[in-house]
Amino acid sequence: MADLDATFSAFAAARGLEPVPALGLGALTPLLVESKHCQVEPAARGRLGGEVDGVVGHLAYTRNKTFRFNVALVEVPASTGFVPRLFCIRNGRRTRDDEFYGFEARHSRLWTESTVLNKRYTVSISPYQDPNWMRQLFSPALVDYLATEPPADFSFELAYGALLGSVEDDDPGADGLLALCEATAHVAERIARECGE
């Protein structure tokens, strides 16, 4: 934990972020709900990348075993009207080890032509979305970016305007945090731009 504190402090200092010992983010996305208390510790807030402000922090919770994620939370308020829920989750990611349910809220798996993207992620959206808008959002540029640029274990969840990028490293180091923040900011800017069009 001391190493993690040091990593976040060094990262915050290097990027001009405000270090925060702990921060409650609220039950905004499925991953945050898994953690029950929705608290990141340590954390830092400020400009994460590009023109995007947000919070980056370490999320740890126990559901039979302890799960550790590093997460970056940003807001894309305009997205709610276009795509209330959009999850792009690394294939094989697990977020709980205690209870599994056979039925879940309805969602649609998003079909994309990119085999590289499909191999790396499972993309799902809330039902009743405009397929044309989704195709425009998942432009070849975004698909190529997601398939090649973010950290290997990167995933993101967009739910009602809250975008949570995450990686699974226990201590990703300053470089890992930077990659997480930049990937989350890139996705946020891409979604915001598509909403603006």
Next chain:
Amino acid sequence: MQINRTGYFLIALFGLLGLAMCIGPALFGANLETSLIVASTGGIFVLVAAGLAWYARHAKGKAAHQDWIFQKGIKGSATILEVGNSHTTVNEMPLVKLKLELDIPGVGRREVSRRELMPVFIANRMDAGLVLPAYANPQDPAEFILVW
């Protein structure tokens, strides 16, 4: 609601295990009393599997009907007037009671109540004043789907 991989696994597990328990003891020459006891437990397993399969099929049919309403229906809006807690949860999802003002073009405005099973992170976003898209069945405007 929709079935997921865990659901299919549970149906297969209960179904196959139940069948094995119904048939196995007799096949392996167990005495009548043992066979009946094991078979009755197996029968319960088979019934559970059948119930889950029926629910999955029902959910799939309902989803197909809702898809049809989305594609062919009249698009309107639903403004949340009141959010109530039913104090009921299913699979960690709260059952949310919503009072809505439904506005469907050509049909008019009316107040309706709706109970929806939602994941926690969605239920937290439901608040008075929030406007959600709604689609009414063109053949029966009283029936509608709420997009959340």
